Amino acid sequence: MDRIRIRGGKPLHGAIPISGAKNATLPLMAAGLLTDGPLVLENAPDLADIATMGALLAQHGLTVTHDKAARTITLSGAATNLEAPYDIVRKMRASVLVLGPLLARFGEAKVSLPGGCAIGTRPVDLHLKGLEQMGAAIELDSGYIHAKAPAGGLRGARIIFPTVSVGATENLLMAAALAEGTTELVNAAREPEIGDLAMCLMRMGARVEGIGTDRLTVEGVRSLGAATHPIIPDRIEAGTYACAAAITGGQVMLEGARLADLGAVVRVLRDAGVDVAERNDGLMVSRLNGLHGTDVMTEPFPGFATDMQAQFMALMCIADGASMITETIFENRFMHVPELMRMGARIKYHGQSAIVRGVPKLSGAPVMATDLRASVSLVLAGLAAQGETIVNRVYHLDRGYEAVERKLAAVGADIERIGA
Numbered sequence: 001m002d003r004i005r006i007r008g009g010k011p012l013h014g015a016i017p018i019s020g021a022k023n024a025t026l027p028l029m030a031a032g033l034l035t036d037g038p039l040v041l042e043n044a045p046d047l048a049d050i051a052t053m054g055a056l057l058a059q060h061g062l063t064v065t066h067d068k069a070a071r072t073i074t075l076s077g078a079a080t081n082l083e084a085p086y087d088i089v090r091k092m093r094a095s096v097l098v099l100g101p102l103l104a105r106f107g108e109a110k111v112s113l114p115g116g117c118a119i120g121t122r123p124v125d126l127h128l129k130g131l132e133q134m135g136a137a138i139e140l141d142s143g144y145i146h147a148k149a150p151a152g153g154l155r156g157a158r159i160i161f162p163t164v165s166v167g168a169t170e171n172l173l174m175a176a177a178l179a180e181g182t183t184e185l186v187n188a189a190r191e192p193e194i195g196d197l198a199m200c201l202m203r204m205g206a207r208v209e210g211i212g213t214d215r216l217t218v219e220g221v222r223s224l225g226a227a228t229h230p231i232i233p234d235r236i237e238a239g240t241y242a243c244a245a246a247i248t249g250g251q252v253m254l255e256g257a258r259l260a261d262l263g264a265v266v267r268v269l270r271d272a273g274v275d276v277a278e279r280n281d282g283l284m285v286s287r288l289n290g291l292h293g294t295d296v297m298t299e300p301f302p303g304f305a306t307d308m309q310a311q312f313m314a315l316m317c318i319a320d321g322a323s324m325i326t327e328t329i330f331e332n333r334f335m336h337v338p339e340l341m342r343m344g345a346r347i348k349y350h351g352q353s354a355i356v357r358g359v360p361k362l363s364g365a366p367v368m369a370t371d372l373r374a375s376v377s378l379v380l381a382g383l384a385a386q387g388e389t390i391v392n393r394v395y396h397l398d399r400g401y402e403a404v405e406r407k408l409a410a411v412g413a414d415i416e417r418i419g420a
């Protein structure tokens with residue numbers, strides 16, 4: 001199993017190209033089930049999760065081509081198998097996003113329940129209730145969701161989400177695109193990845209209003225067609241490398257990153273003493289002086305992203321003063337805490353909040369992580385630490401960071417991937 005070795009203490013300088021967003025690409029690929037296509041997705045990242053979604057769609061019967069040199073994914077054909085098996089869904093929760101499209105287009109679907117994962121229980125009840133409101137009959141049996149659309153297909157409905165859910169908004173948006181009549185999604189998630197999905201659906205012929213707001217109105221159409229769609233840049237990858245520049249006291253140009261997509265993350269970084277400047281071709285991030293302890297609470301967009309919480313905590317480990325970091329989206333997203341403490345961080349947590357008391361220096365250590373963003377927070381800590389850090393279980397990183405060691409080495413980090 002691969003590991004990453006980092007020798008810390010080198011300020012980063014240079015430019016890092018930001019890849020297409022993982023969390024946009026996965027729902028966009030699921031949207032390939034809504035049309036015979038071809039659906040061509042441009043600016044596609046090369047990640048383990050993308051390969052997993054490709055395998056899932058291929059076993060449904062789609063033709064999936066990922067041209068890594070051209071950075072395009074092309075999806076075509078119609079699903080012939082309406083079952084998403086446990087073996088694939090358990091690897092990647094975004095697999096549940098095939099449910100809405102399969103049901104809307106083919107009237108039936110059998111999708112493994114994704115279950116929980118390291119960061120929390122992650123229920124899908126809001127996805128299922130929304131589909132039921134659109135007329136679907138849903139049964140849970142032997143770990144699977146069995147869903148059937150009524151005769152004549154799914155019907156538009158007014159769906160009010162009791163909590164903001166990114167996944168449920170995406171599943172229901174895709175289902176609504178092919179439903180009979182109008183669907184209103186109220187208290188919808190506003191993450192940039194949802195706007196990107198809606199834009200792509202419109203290119204395919206869907207009728208969606210309210211993009212970027214918490215109220216999406218979808219006028220169902222009979223069928224969707226071919227389209228070519230450029231995937232938005234990965235705001236979480238950009239935020240992560242912004243923290244890399246800041247934690248090492250360097251200056252990095254994040255090529256292609258977009259300020260507005262980062263929401264509250266930019267404000268919080270600035271409060272902490274990081275300079276973030278918008279340029280025509282991306283964001284310039286630098287840190288010349290000390291970091292200040294800064295409190296954050298994770299929230300749905302445009303609030304501070306839960307997917308940036310671990311990375312920001314790593315940064316606060318070397319800030320002046322204390323920071324209170326509160327996680328409101330997932331109940332168990334502090335698994336990086338004990339590992340950061342092994343590197344000399346002073347952190348205490350209770351329930352959903354952690355207090356980080358900044359220390360002048362972290363020290364390198366062998367560390368291990370159990371999820372994607374926790375792993376990358378340890379890479380960040382390793383970049384700032386004295387001595388050598390070995391990050392184990394690199395497969396978590398490969399789910400969501402394209403060529404992480406190459407991108408960081410190119411801006412001056414002493415980092416390499418080593419075999420077991």
Ligand SMILES: CC(=O)N[C@H]1[C@@H](OP(=O)(O)OP(=O)(O)OC[C@H]2O[C@@H](n3ccc(=O)[nH]c3=O)[C@H](O)[C@@H]2O)O[C@H](CO)[C@@H](O)[C@@H]1O
Pocket residue numbers: 023121122123124125126127128163164165166167168189191299300301305306307328329330
């Ligand atoms: C709002 C939010 O920040 N969502 C994050 C969430 O999206 P993801 O789509 O995985 O999760 P949701 O947005 O659906 O979950 C938000 C909250 O709603 C709850 N919930 C969700 C669905 C449901 O059917 N029932 C239910 O109770 C969840 O337990 C959670 O507390 O994880 C992704 C990967 O880390 C992030 O990119 C998203 O930004």
Ligand SMILES: C=C(OP(=O)(O)O)C(=O)O
Pocket residue numbers: 023092093094117307372373400
């Ligand atoms: C946790 C993440 O992904 P997933 O929802 O696929 O688990 C993430 O992108 O940070």
